[in-house]
Amino acid sequence: MTVVPTLRTVVRRLPFQLVVLAGQDAMDRPVRWVAVSELEDPTPFLEGGELVLTTGMRLDAAGAAPYVDRLVGRGVTGLGFGVGLGHDRTPDELVEAAARAGLPLVEVARDTPFVAIGKAVSDLIAAEQYDELSRAFTAQGRLTRAALRPEGPPAVIERLAREITGWAVLLDDAGVIRHAAGEGAPEAATRALGPELERLRRLAARGAPASLALSTPQEHVIVQPLGAGRVRGFLAVGRDRPFTPVAHTVVNAAGSLLTLAAEHGGRHLAAEGRVRSAVLRLLLEGRVRAGRETLERLGERLADGPLVAIVSGVPEEEREAVLEAAGEEFAAVEGDRVVLLVPEDRVDGVLVRLDGHGPVGVGSPAGPEDLRAGLDQADRALAAARRAAAPVMRFADLAGQGLLSLLDPGAAAAYSVALLAPLRQYGPRADLLASLRAYLSCNGHWDAAAQRLGVHRHTLRYRMRRVAELLGRDLDDPAVRAELWVALAVAG
Structure with a gap:
């Protein structure tokens, strides 16, 4: 959408003698170009949005109203009537017809060349576009500085809400709100998106991520998928008026910054995941010291004392959510499941966070040297949970049911x-x-x-x-x- 000046701006800023005779209430229409024509019907050569200039050479009193109606039907912004050639002053019939139709009518003095008006409007359009780009670049700079702050994405969301004078929300790929800024942001996002977010997820799953724009008289909303290759989340923004070109540019810039953060975070998490999987294999082989030392290089440590193995058997696309739900506990992908090693006193809290993430098997407490046996127990409990269609199965409960429950x-x-x-x-x-x-x-x-x-x-x-x-x-x-x-x- 090209940024253009309004007719009011053209009349006020141009150094010419221009007098508004009719249509004063419609002066805020944009002037996309200036067209000079002496035809009785210039509309075949117009696109709409023009300021039409004429001296009325072929215009008589009877033709004033039809002439105005044709211009209005074509969607022109306004009519400039040059006096001093065919007419000493603007015909009353033309003024009356323009007033009835709500078409702005501007009288142009004899000493004002039409070509000068055209050049001046062109300069105004260029100036508006330059101002637009300047505002967009300035806003992008502020967003970039926010992205470089330690908190990263939350800072971008906060800055974006201020830039668009509205609300902004960052959602994960499941549609869960992670960060929100702006008055009533979570409620506004939930109200505005509704089933549309599920439609975007379905499109993303088919490899066709798409943006979404929603408009009501009270609210205007834009949703963008985040991620390269696969959708890692969504950016949703909204405000109480239409988005200007500057606002669109700012939203797109924020989406790009958040995508970079998501991709960088995804690669970082993938690398950490591979290290944790290697640590788990060391632990299961009984090489506890090597496993602890490797884990410490990630800035983490394995809890002392007995550990409980928890196994989640979710599909591959849901494992990232399980790893996130694990919080600070040790978690690694091993084969077709996610393995957590948790101190006994924190097991219940972890199980609460894992609720809804598929069947879970829980082993008995085991020392670091006996984790293989604890993991075997968790696997048996997971198999029993799947057979029983139970969300959680503990090996201790399983063993109490007798040997048959293990078969x-x-x-x-x-x-x-x-x-x-x-x-x-x-x-x-x-x-x-x-x-x-x-x-x-x-x-x-x-x-x-x-x-x-x-x-x-x-x-x-x-x-x-x-x-x-x-x-x-x-x-x-x-x-x-x-x-x-x-x-x-x-x-x-």
């Missing part, structure tokens, strides 16, 4: 069916399964098992010999008994 349900069921099939296929004698269950429950004590079944112990002995024959297994072997007990437990 894969499908594999355990298939094993049970195959192992017990010969007993089920033994005609109608379903009592073999019940007898075996009672025998194992009583740890092989004949009298107790027989009493539980309500049969003689010799009958039970006969049945167990038959079970051993059908299964081809020795029931006196503890390992065999354990396998059969698991199979019966799975069978229910």
Whole structure:
């Protein structure tokens, strides 16, 4: 959008004798150019926004109103009527027609060349554009200085809100407000964006990030995606009047600065993430000292004493949010999950921050030298959480449910069916399964098992010999008994 002077500015600033005869209320219309024409209908050669200059050579009283209507229909800014050639003064019919139509009508004195008006307007347009660029560059300088401050993006948001005399909000890629400045900024952003932010996220996911502009009589809003290659967040700004070209330039500059900060931060986080993954591998290999020393080079340290392994199994695109939710705790990506090592007294707080970030498995406290076992426990708990569709599963609770909770349900069921099939296929004698269950429950004590079944112990002995024959297994072997007990437990 080109910056242009208004007709009021042209009349006031030009060193010519220009008298406004009509349309005084419309003098703030922009003058995009000056057009000189003596045609009865110059509109085919106009674009709109011009100050049309004429001496009225072909204009008579009857043609004044149609002439004005044609100019108004074309969207011209105003009409300048030169006197002293075809007319000694501006015709009354033309003044009346311009007044009715609300078209500014300016009388140009005989000694004022039309070409001089054209040159003067051109100079004004150039001056306005230069002033526009100067204001934009000055604002960009202030934004750049804000970006160099220690707080970085928050300082840019604060500065931007002042530059546009409105509000500014920085959101992450999930649409969560991270920084806000300006009166009522969070509420205004939430009210203005609504479902539109989700539409922008969908476009970004398809590789087509787009900006958004919303306008109501009370508010004007611009939203820009931030990031190169992938969207890392959004910049939203708003104010109670339309954005000028300067304001658009300032918003674009702020978006560029925030994108640079996001990309730099993303690369920095990626590098730190690789180091943490290496530290985790050192810890799991038992090389605790090397892991601690490496971590200290990042300006961090591993907490002393027992640590609890927490495993989050979120998709790759959500891992950055989990790492952020970990806060100051040690966190690293390992394989297809995020691993956190947390002191026992801070576990509950971490789990609160991880709420909503997918299933989580929690191991038991383990010393730095035993982290492999703690991570194995967390992985088992995560697998159980996925099977149970639970947000969190602790290994301590899992272990209290017995060995069966650690087994894969499908594999355990298939094993049970195959192992017990010969007993089920033994005609109608379903009592073999019940007898075996009672025998194992009583740890092989004949009298107790027989009493539980309500049969003689010799009958039970006969049945167990038959079970051993059908299964081809020795029931006196503890390992065999354990396998059969698991199979019966799975069978229910």
